[in-house]
Amino acid sequence: MLLAIDAGNTNIVFALVDGDAIVARWRIATDPRRTADEYAVWLSQLLALDGRDRSVVTGVIIGTVVPRALHNLEVLAIKYFGVEAAVAGRGAAAYGIALDVEEPHAVGADRALNAIAAHAAHPGDLIVVDFGTAATFDVVDYSGAYKGGIIAPGINLSLDALVTAAAKLPRIAIEAPVSTSVIGRNTADQMHIGIYWGYIAMIEGLVARMKAEIGRPVRVIATGGLAILFEKHTQVFDHVEQDLTITGLAMLWRRTHITTAP
Structure with missing residues (x-):
């Protein structure tokens, strides 16, 4: 099986992929100081709880937007799984799509992987909205080329x-509101409205502007852990696919036909 690792700014997702199926996934907070040994202890326990051991992993691919985390993940692959990890966007695991922007080297691995997976699943022009540490809006054209996009603060960052910054404001949970009213009667409700409905307005407004600029029919694909939360109160998404980045990693692995030692 393939161990696909998506290292983001907030969390690292480890997914076990068997063919086209994601059979298990685990999440840990991103900490570039975490060693390969620490990852191995954590992963071994989770594999055991799932009735598996390390021997089921025959390949590893890593996609990361945190350069400092990469080394220890590569050591993890070699030391504990006996394979050399492929790194998305590097060498044999090059993306294989056009990055039609001014700074192609600066395109995050997650955004390129999302483009690969979204284009494979959906024909035509696409906007991929990924809810992570940052909220990203990416345009993928009908040929599969990455054309650019938008980076906005993620809802948790906001x-x-x-x-x-505001000493008297309480910390509130991010959740779909019970009421659709946008006139809050207390501080917590007013904050909830501002964060949640403000974010919905941003999503709908930016997507509308992007569609107008593209000028052709566009499908909107949402991904990331909070996508389902926003889907409840907007019609802007055509599809919600939470595992888009992991799917892109698995597709890139198969596309490059990388072989590894057992």
Whole structure:
């Protein structure tokens, strides 16, 4: 099986992929100081709870937007799984799509992987909205080329900044509101409205502007852990696919036909 590792700014997702199926996934907070040994202890326990051991992993691919985390993940692959990890966007695991932007080297691995997976699943022009540490809006054209996009603060970042900067404001949970009213009657409700409905308005407004600029029919694909939360109160998404980045890693692995030692 393939161990696909998506290392983001907030969390690292480890997914066990068997053919086209994601059979298990685990998440840990991103900490570039975490060693390969620490990852191995954690992963071994989770594999055991799932009735598996390390021997089921015959390949490893890593996609990361945190360069400092890469080395220890590569050591993990070699030391504990006996394979050399492929790194998305590097060498044999090059993306294989056009990065039609001014700074192609600066395109995050997650955005390129999302483009690969979204284009494979959906024909035509696409906007991929990924809810992570940052909220990204990416345009993928009908040929599969990455054309650019938008980077905005993620909802958790926005809430953290608000609570940190305003001493009297409480920390609130990010959740879909019970009411659709946008007139809050207390501080917590007003914050909830501002964060949640403000984010919905941003999503709908930016997607509308992107569609107008593209000028052709566009499908909107949402991914990331909070995608389902926003899907409840907007019609802007055509599809919600939470595992888009992991799917892109698995597709890139198969596309490059990388072989590894057992």
